[in-house]
Amino acid sequence: MIMVNRPVKLVPAKDIKPGDMLDLEGDQFADPKKDKPFFECELGTVESVERETPDCVAIMIEGVDMFGFPPEHLLCVHGHIDGYDE
Numbered sequence: 001m002i003m004v005n006r007p008v009k010l011v012p013a014k015d016i017k018p019g020d021m022l023d024l025e026g027d028q029f030a031d032p033k034k035d036k037p038f039f040e041c042e043l044g045t046v047e048s049v050e051r052e053t054p055d056c057v058a059i060m061i062e063g064v065d066m067f068g069f070p071p072e073h074l075l076c077v078h079g080h081i082d083g084y085d086e
Contacts, residue, residue, distance in 0.1 A: 011077045013057040013069035019084025020046045022061070023076040030067040038064055043078050 008023075016022070024030040025039040038044070044061035052058045052068065059075075060066045069075070 008076060008078050010074040012071060013059065013073045013075055014051070014071035016046055016049050016057070016059055016075060016077070017080070018046050018048055019081040020077050021079045021081065022046060022059075023078055024061070024067075027075070029069050029073065030061075036064075045081060045084070 011020070021043040022045075023039075024036075024044050026034045027039075030036075030044075031039050044064055047060040047062040049060075050058045051071075055070060056068045057071050057073075058066050058068050
């Protein structure tokens with residue numbers, strides 16, 4: 001697995017792709033109580049992305065859970081795993 005280093009950027013949930021590496025610590029939808037230990041020290045790798053409704057993008061984080069985000073909600077992307085296999 002090869003990780004492509006890119007500058008950290010904010011990306012709308014609707015534009016997230018499998019293999020993106022997200023920092024979700026303290027995110028208002030994924031970690032609103034800031035109580036998920038995984039997010040304190042790990043980046044979440046996006047396993048899949050599905051448009052559930054016009055107002056919800058469901059993003060599955062590998063080995064963690066699925067979270068629903070408004071399509072325009074900005075997520076902090078720290079890179080992408082090149083050739084990620086869903």
